[in-house]
Amino acid sequence: MLQRTSYLTKNYGKPEGWTLPVYEATGGYAQAKRVLTSMTKEQVIDEAKKANVRGRGGAGFPMGMKWSFMRPHATKPSYLVLNADEGEPGTHKDRTIMELNPHSVVEGCLIGCYAIGAHVAYIYVRDELHLSKARLSAAIDEAKKKGYVGATPFGADYAIEIYVHTGAGAYICGEETALLNSLEGKRGEPRLKPPFPAQVGAFGCPTTVNNLETIAIVPTVLELGGEAFSKLSALHSFNDGGVRLYGINGHVKNPGVVELACGPTLNELIHEFGGGVLGDRKVMCVIPGGSSTPVLLPHETIDAPDASSPMHAYHGKSVFDVPLGVDTARAMGTMLGTCCVTVLAEGTCPVLAMHNLMQFYRHESCGQCTPCREGGAWLLRTVEKILDGHGTIADVDNLSDIASNMMGNTICAFGEGTAMPALGFIRKFRPVFEAYVRGERTRADARLTVA
Amino acid sequence: MPFRLSDERERELEAILSRYPTRMAALIPALHLIQDQEGWISDEVIGWVSQRLDVPPAHIKGVVTFYSLFNQHPVGKHQVWVCRTLPCALRGAGDVLAQCEKILGVHAGETTPNGNVTLRTAECLASCGTAPMMQINKEYHENLTPEKIDRLLTKLMES
Ligand SMILES: Cc1cc2nc3c(=O)[nH]c(=O)nc-3n(C[C@H](O)[C@H](O)[C@H](O)COP(=O)(O)O)c2cc1C
Ligand code: SF4
Ligand code: FES
Numbered sequence: 001m002l003q004r005t006s007y008l009t010k011n012y013g014k015p016e017g018w019t020l021p022v023y024e025a026t027g028g029y030a031q032a033k034r035v036l037t038s039m040t041k042e043q044v045i046d047e048a049k050k051a052n053v054r055g056r057g058g059a060g061f062p063m064g065m066k067w068s069f070m071r072p073h074a075t076k077p078s079y080l081v082l083n084a085d086e087g088e089p090g091t092h093k094d095r096t097i098m099e100l101n102p103h104s105v106v107e108g109c110l111i112g113c114y115a116i117g118a119h120v121a122y123i124y125v126r127d128e129l130h131l132s133k134a135r136l137s138a139a140i141d142e143a144k145k146k147g148y149v150g151a152t153p154f155g156a157d158y159a160i161e162i163y164v165h166t167g168a169g170a171y172i173c174g175e176e177t178a179l180l181n182s183l184e185g186k187r188g189e190p191r192l193k194p195p196f197p198a199q200v201g202a203f204g205c206p207t208t209v210n211n212l213e214t215i216a217i218v219p220t221v222l223e224l225g226g227e228a229f230s231k232l233s234a235l236h237s238f239n240d241g242g243v244r245l246y247g248i249n250g251h252v253k254n255p256g257v258v259e260l261a262c263g264p265t266l267n268e269l270i271h272e273f274g275g276g277v278l279g280d281r282k283v284m285c286v287i288p289g290g291s292s293t294p295v296l297l298p299h300e301t302i303d304a305p306d307a308s309s310p311m312h313a314y315h316g317k318s319v320f321d322v323p324l325g326v327d328t329a330r331a332m333g334t335m336l337g338t339c340c341v342t343v344l345a346e347g348t349c350p351v352l353a354m355h356n357l358m359q360f361y362r363h364e365s366c367g368q369c370t371p372c373r374e375g376g377a378w379l380l381r382t383v384e385k386i387l388d389g390h391g392t393i394a395d396v397d398n399l400s401d402i403a404s405n406m407m408g409n410t411i412c413a414f415g416e417g418t419a420m421p422a423l424g425f426i427r428k429f430r431p432v433f434e435a436y437v438r439g440e441r442t443r444a445d446a447r448l449t450v451a
Numbered sequence: 452m453p454f455r456l457s458d459e460r461e462r463e464l465e466a467i468l469s470r471y472p473t474r475m476a477a478l479i480p481a482l483h484l485i486q487d488q489e490g491w492i493s494d495e496v497i498g499w500v501s502q503r504l505d506v507p508p509a510h511i512k513g514v515v516t517f518y519s520l521f522n523q524h525p526v527g528k529h530q531v532w533v534c535r536t537l538p539c540a541l542r543g544a545g546d547v548l549a550q551c552e553k554i555l556g557v558h559a560g561e562t563t564p565n566g567n568v569t570l571r572t573a574e575c576l577a578s579c580g581t582a583p584m585m586q587i588n589k590e591y592h593e594n595l596t597p598e599k600i601d602r603l604l605t606k607l608m609e610s
Contacts, residue, residue: 092580092581127520167479169519169520182479185473187514203472256580342579449541
């Protein structure tokens, strides 16, 4: 059974639900006020740690721990930077917060800045999201007029300014160090790590980069208390706490975004929230959390015979019936990613799907590393050749080799983000690739849509 | 006529500059501001921005060529982007693009002969839950149907 919650979404769909009066009528800004006027930053970080908020941007890093890495610098200021680049194909959740609940972002920034010792927060929004930027800017203005943002928020002697910054159409700027370069007015090329942003971030200063949803849920963490928040999740014991937004798209009857306690199963998401598969077909596969996460097939099961394994309780179960979380997804051989699931129905062509994604990665590589720049192009050319009926079995093997050689050999995780989904398609649908080679399938008959 | 930023946009640029510890950080917002006025980023504009922000022209050129939303050449009066990425493709983005090409009489990447509309494809625009979709100028149009596309583009061709 899906465990629906409505901490972030309670004002979604209300008239003027994105304005300050509506936000305050449902308890908004009470937590920022409490934090800024009565708590120490250590107390705030402690609640954040107990809440077990795993970063909502894709990598699932614990938010409280990231905050605790921030050390005040003798001469340099610190910054909070929100990642609202939302460009990972299949991801459509942050946008709903910016459009429908922007004050949760503003309140989260106030608390986050205070906790990490920053006086300025930049919200990096991809340029195309014009409504999101307008709603965020309006929310910041409303909060400034009330005195919540500015020189003395809620009367506290702790100045905080929040600015919306915009990108210019480059997926790679979602990678946190590329984002920082872009914020500084440079090409969005990822930086070598270390140093990490907590040491050398925006403008050479200590910086925390968090996904927009990670920060938007912070007022809820303070409202409930860290531990109570964490326990809302089915995966509390995996230190994967609380509630978050889930999206579903592709071949389901009711695509959309929903807030749930962490740990729904894929079957619950597809059938209970998504209304089942278009045309009542079976599921061929899902991309569980954005295009960089490898596909899962319904017949795959969890293999954890060892009784001491944290996954043992799910041993032998279908991956579609196991609570989806940061660590459980890893045990399924994929990644949780952004929690937005793309469903592909039976009858669609996995080779064409991979081809579509390889076009994306070919287009978006920043080009700094040879394995990524050349590997991505080569993967695309090779799938194209196979689709067009000119491929050989050696080409299919070659796809695996190219992708494997990209892993771990690049400056940023974009390289893996290209290679992992490619490997997923090749390994799990190898007979289909071979059918193209043998001429049993042709591009003319291949479909991505469900008629 | 030499390039000049409108008074309103000049004020906006001053506000932008006040937000950052460096002038370079204002570069991308400034380029957007200028492109909103001019439609594209010419060499003359790059020279102007270089003076105004104290950033070398080569750096600005590097930025303009890196980001896909900066136009390096004049474009049509209206911009149409059809999302082509997988989640949209699963819900008919291919047909959407074909219909747009047919109505406008151009291929993706081209501008209509009357200079009204430039048609392009886009990568995932964070609307996969309301696919298929396209962006026209600054607005998203989601859950597209052939009727909706027809209506939107016909209006655009005439305006
Ligand atoms: C290629 C690439 C693209 C990314 N895109 C995004 C994005 O659009 N939004 C986001 O929040 N994180 C994105 N990330 C993850 C960020 O680098 C970073 O981990 C995240 O913003 C940290 O926030 P969190 O800890 O709150 O999740 C991307 C990472 C990579 C490698
Ligand atoms: S892995 Fe790709 S995107 Fe990342 S820095 Fe290297 S070339 Fe750029
Ligand atoms: S794939 Fe089109 S909006 Fe995401």
